[in-house]
Amino acid sequence: MTTTDDFRFHAHELIVDLDAATTEMMQLISAHQLSGPEWERVTQWQHDAYERWMTYLNARSYPESGDTNAPH
Numbered sequence: 253m254t255t256t257d258d259f260r261f262h263a264h265e266l267i268v269d270l271d272a273a274t275t276e277m278m279q280l281i282s283a284h285q286l287s288g289p290e291w292e293r294v295t296q297w298q299h300d301a302y303e304r305w306m307t308y309l310n311a312r313s314y315p316e317s318g319d320t321n322a323p324h
Contacts, residue, residue: 266305273298 277298280291 262308266301266308270298270301270305273301 273294276294280286280294285291
């Protein structure tokens with residue numbers, strides 16, 4: 253796999269997790285379940301998934317346009 257493929261693969265995994273956590277949180281909101289252990293679990297999951305996504309994005313170094321020798 254290329255570096256781009258690796259990035260896309262891992263980014264996709266992180267996005268899927270963040271989307272699942274956000275979807276579950278929205279389901280709880282729709283059900284008016286805004287407190288309790290399930291709410292705490294899901295809000296922590298969503299927060300952690302978002303932090304993992306942002307950490308991954310911010311840890312990347314991108315080459316300048318046309319620079320194929322830059323570190324990744």
